[in-house]
Amino acid sequence: MVAWVLGLLVPVHVPAASAAWALSTAFALVLLAPARHPLARRLALFGAAVAWAATVMALDLEARLPEARSGDDFTVTGEVAALPEDNGRLTRLVLDVDTIDPALPRRPERMRLSWYGEAPVVRAGERWRLRVRLKRPRGFMNPVRFDYEAWLTRRGISATGYIHGGERLAAAAGVAGWRGRLAGTLATRLGGGGDGAAVVRALLVGDRRGISGDLWKTLRTLGVTHLVAISGLHIGLVAGLAGLLSAALWRRVPAFARRWPASVAGALCGMSAALAYAAAAGFSLPTRRALVMAAVVAGALLWRRRPSRWRGLTLAATAVLTPDPWASLSPGFWLSFGAVALILLAWRPGRRRLGGALRVQIAVTAGLTPLLLHSFGAFSWVSAPVNLIAVPLTGLLVVPGAFLAAAADAVWPAGHVLTAFAAVLDTVLTAAAWLAERITMVRPGPLAPAFWPLLGAAGGIALLPRGFPGRWLTLALAGLALTAPSPPRPALKVTFVEVGQGAATVVETRRHVLVFDTGPRWGAGASAARYSLVPYLRGHGVSTIDRLVVSHADADHAGGLAAVRRAVAVDRLVSGEPGETGGSPCRAGQSWRWDGVTFRMLAPVETGRSGNAASCVLVVDTGRHRVLLTGDLVAADEPAVAARIRSPVDVLQVGHHGSETSTTPGLLRAARPRLAVISAGYDNRYGLPAPAVVARLARCGARVVNLAESGAVTVRETGAGAWWVRRERPARRRLYHERPHGVQAGRQNRYDSGRLGDRPDNGGGKTCGNWSRPAAG
Structure with a gap:
């Protein structure tokens, strides 16, 4: 079974190349x-799992909106699959699609849609007919940990888009409708509420829409975000309490107990x-995952067998990944299964309860820290002691208390028991916020090359095994890994961050950081900088710009300026329009x-200009290489800039996102770039x-890169x-990522991958006079 699980992971994570x-x-291997031979059979099982996962993935990817239809308008009907998000300016929903017009060879099965402005109230489980404009599920590709395309893929999203209008076809129904009604009833009972009310809703029905950004920050700082997400801890508690209570009641009815053992009744009720x-x-x-583990325990009770801990975990992984290989994204x-595996490794039956709990908590914290670093780039150094207190409190008091309060509120609405319980939680969370303000999360930045091997x-x-010689080396190697120096910065590194229809560039020297532009501002108060820059x-590891x-x-x-200043200290701000x-x-x-x-x-x-004419233009020069950043430099000002260019540049940030109002032949003759980087949004309006600018750059011999196609450069x-x-x-x-293409305008240009060698002009090929290279394309 382990071979099967490993095989299910391969197609999802193998590099596309x-x-x-x-x-x-x-x-x-099949x-x-x-x-x-047992090894041969395990290898065959591994190969069969790879084939199965690849088939499931291919069918899912085939359901994506065809690229040729990206940006088209459609009429779709379907059911709202999850609790919609509404912030007053934007309603975002997930739609399970039944029909689409015009028809497509393969219907996208699930869409993530945004409804801007004053949208009608949309509830989970309702059926709607919507007029939408759709795009393929595509996101920025930057050297950051969050991968939006992976996020969409693991949720089964085949298309994204926004809603022009629509009509409700049927009221809420099914499991999604039931969940929506529960969430609505809770929200009504709790009123506007505060953080305590939001946590109660999250614990009872998994509705985390009310959790504020400040509360999420507090929970992350303390390392307890898992406590407000319904997970194995909560499912296990509910199953265990329900099973114990029902078994106790079953024993009190002799007729029932003679027909079915109490353990069987407890297992089924749990x-x-x-x-x-x-x-x-x-x-x-x-x-x-928790359901499968609970089913293993229930099955063992029904058949009166002692379950194998590791077999149960492997069975859970098999049950989760076989129908949905994308789950491993x-x-x-990894955190869920990793935590359970660490608990199984650390738990020693027969030990003192407090000592055993402490051992388990330390093992889970230490074991999950590398995963947290890899996934989020940060971890909470107070996670172990905080969880040692918070986990039993949540399990023994908060979760049962929330259910009891909800039951009491249903029986005696006038008592406002649930509201009182939420108010108590509010007090606890206020104290947690006070503590979190005095704690800083560990963000180590780029890790040393030896970190992961050590x-x-x-x-x-x-x-x-215990008693094996040399186990003391664990702490020594872990200490070396944590204290190993980070790799030194290069003499110059320039990163053109993909931010859509905008621009943002990070320039790093050995000890300094400069940021040139901050990307676009979006609707509803958001900006691209929050998700990219x-x-x-x-x-x-940049704490100060x-x-x-x-x-x-x-x-x-300038749309991301506020987001950048909230997140990172800025020593000096310079602007074309201060x-x-x-x-x-x-x-x-x-x-x-x-x-x-x-x-x-x-x-x-001169100062005092406005708009594009005010653009700062900066050249970065190491003596060997030069980078020219032009902002939205307009054609009328390019001759003055060209006159100040002393040497040819290696990289040109193409002005005004490749618009015809910039990048004139005169500027190109002075700059003679080897690489031209265009920051334009994918499929922008x-x-x-x-095309004229792309052709002009190609005639100059520059290799042209559009961030919308290549991702960050x-x-x-x-x-x-x-x-x-x-x-x-x-x-x-990876296989689920959108393919890179040539530059969108004409798609006739190719850009270099890997190293660009320094070669003096020898008169061959198309050139601006400084570097020789083959003609583009």
Whole structure:
């Protein structure tokens, strides 16, 4: 069974570049099935699991909206599958689709849709006919931990889009409707409520929509977010309490006890309660795992056999992954199964309860810390002591108390028992917030190359049997892993972050960080920076931006300014329109030097301008390589900038997202770029980049990269002066990621992958006069 589980993981996580040979090899292993040797049969089972998972994945991916129809309008009918999110300015819902018009070769089965403005009240379980504009499930591809395309894939989303209008066809029904009615009843009983009311709703029906951002921050800082998500802990408590109570009552009725043993009745009632609770939680991944574990225990009681702990865990993984291989994309999958595995490893029957609980909590905290670092880039150093207190309190008081309060409130509404219970929780959460404000989460930034090998070795030694010589090395190796120095920054690294229809660039020298523009502002008060630029800075250990340059105040360049300043300290803010953004003005002639790298402002020539004409233009020069950042520089100002360019540049950030109002031949003759980076939104309504600009760059011999197709682009100069380029989408792509293409305008250009070698002009190929290279395409 372990071979089957491992096989289910391979197609989901194998890099797309090596998927063909990896999957072919796995399929060939199925031919070993007739062999008698146990190893051969396990390999055949592994190959069969790979084939099964690949088939399920192929069918799911085939249901995605065809690329040629992305951006088209459709009329769809279906059922609202989950609790809709409504913040007053935007309603977001998930729709299980029944019909779509115009028809498609394969109907997208599930869509994530946004309804802007004053939308009607939408409830889970209702049937609607909606007029929508759809796109393929695509997200930014940046060197950050959160992967939006993976997030959509593991939720079965085949298309995304927004709603023009619609009509309700039928009232709420089914399990989703029942869950929606429960959530609505709870919200009414609790009133507006505070954090305590939000936690009660989360614990009873898995409705976490009311949990505020501040409360999530408190829970993350203390390491207890898992306590407000219905998971194995909660399912186990409900199943156990229901089973014990029903078995005790069963024994009091002799006629029942003679017909069925109390243990059987307890097992069936406990399983039924667990199933109902999981349905109230929307059958989330942790609840499905817990249901299988509860079923193993119930089966053992029914057949009067002692269950194997590890077999139950493996069976749970099999039951979760076989119908849904995408489940392993969720960090919750690894944290959930990892926590149970660590509990099974650490628990020693017969030991003192307090000592055993302490041992288990330390083991879970230490064991999950690497997973938390890998998934979220941070962990809470107070997690172990806090959970040692919070877990039993939640299990023995909070969860049972919430259910008892809900039952009492249903019997005696005038008593407002549930509201009183929520008020008590409010007091507890206020104290938790006070504590969290005095604690800082550990964000180590880029980890040392030796971190994972050392930690893996420490974990392997820790699993050795007691008495095995050398187990003391566990702590030594773990200490070395945690104290190993992070890799040094290169002489220069420039990351063009994918932010959609906008721009954001991070320039890093050995000891300094500059951010040039912050990406676009979206509707409903959100910005691209929150999901791209800010996670990049946090993930790379940037706690302070030495200089933040906002080229000008347009929303697609300054829209993430507030989000960046909330998340990271800014030493100095410079802007083309300081009256709009704050800070000091940028002006041609300003210059400074960091760690051997020179920064020079080339525009604007005069202050007091507005709009695109106010754009700051910056050149970054290491002496060997140069990068030119142009903001929304307009054609009228390009001659003055061209006159200030002293040497050809290696990388040009193409002005105004590839619009025809920028990037004139005069600027290109002065800059003569080797690599041209365009930051334009995928399938944007402006038709950028303009075909004329792409053709102009190609005639100049520049390799053209559009972030909408390539994902983030990182260029860096190593200590030896070599110049490396990484395109995030081709480098990180898995089978579920959208494919990278050439530049959208005409799709006739190809861009370089890997290293760009320095070659002087020898007169061959198309060139702007500084570097020779083959013609684009």
